Amino acid sequence: MAIDVPGAFDVGAPAYDKLVGANPGYHDHLRISARRMRIPGGGAGLRLLDAGCGTGASTAALLAAAPHAEIVAVDASAGMLAEAAAKSWPDTVRFVHSPIETIADAGIHGPFDGILAAYLLRNVTDPDATLRAFRQLLRPGATLAVHEYSVRDSLAAQAIWNAVCWGIIIPSGWRQTRDGALYRHLWRSVNAFDGSAAFQRRLSAAGFTGVHSETMSGWQRDIVHTFLADAPR
Incomplete structure (x- = not known):
């Protein structure tokens, strides 16, 4: 059954941080994915996009990896975004309410020096179009990191x-x-999402x-992945 994904996140927003906080490794894994982007110089002089920021966990991970960016x-969910914006952030962080597919209409344009998309691609209508849009938003040579569940290549991962x-x-x-x-x-969406090999082919x-x-x-292991890809030079 299809659901209104932003609406479902609105309903879940007040309890979301408590629930993910009970997941061992949730925040550590986001920080690992952000570090895997290898953002130089702590992000000094760089501009980064957190696509699908939710309540700000991925934003915090990106900020830890690039404190000067x-x-x-x-994010498309007003409820999740309200939870994120209520936290303490430096002036270098800005939150925008928009579906990722229409961020240009919200005044967000490239180029970006890196994009982190955590738990997002499963929830967009057209992942191929979204990936192409990300490529256009990135400076040549800049990195996209997709932090995502992917279990279809491992029977053990599916069972767990x-x-x-x-x-x-x-x-x-x-x-x-x-x-x-x-x-x-x-x-349901994790079980339906690409396996690791298929998603790399999609990128x-x-x-x-x-x-x-x-x-x-x-x-x-083999459940949560960082998919890394560079915009062509």
Whole structure:
């Protein structure tokens, strides 16, 4: 069943930080993906895009990796964005309410010196068009990091993901919000998303170079990945 994804995130926003905070490694993994972008000089003089910033966890990870950069953080969910904007941020961080597909209409234009897209590509209508748009937003040679769940290439990863969703994530989400739509969508969308190899092919088809994937350690090995790709020079 299709759901209104931004609307589901609006409903889940007040409890979202508490729920992801109970996920071992959630924030560490975002910081690892941001560091894997290898942003030079702490981001001094650079402009970065946090695409699908949610409540700001990915924004914080990007800020830790590039404390001197200008960061534009965008999300389609007003509820999630309100949670993010209520936190303390330096003046170099700006939040914008917009679907990622129409950020130009919100006044957001390139070029960017790097893009971090965490848990976003599963939730857009046309991932290929979104990736092509990211390539156009990046300076030549700049890096896109897609931080995402991908389990289809590993039967063990699929089994662990399904067990964790139905044993922990979906019941916990229901207890916090009395609405399980967001967390059932999470379970379903991860199972439907590309395997690692297929998503790397998708990045290459969108015109990126240097495409590769690095996973995380621990129980989320082969479940959470950083997909890295460069805009062609």
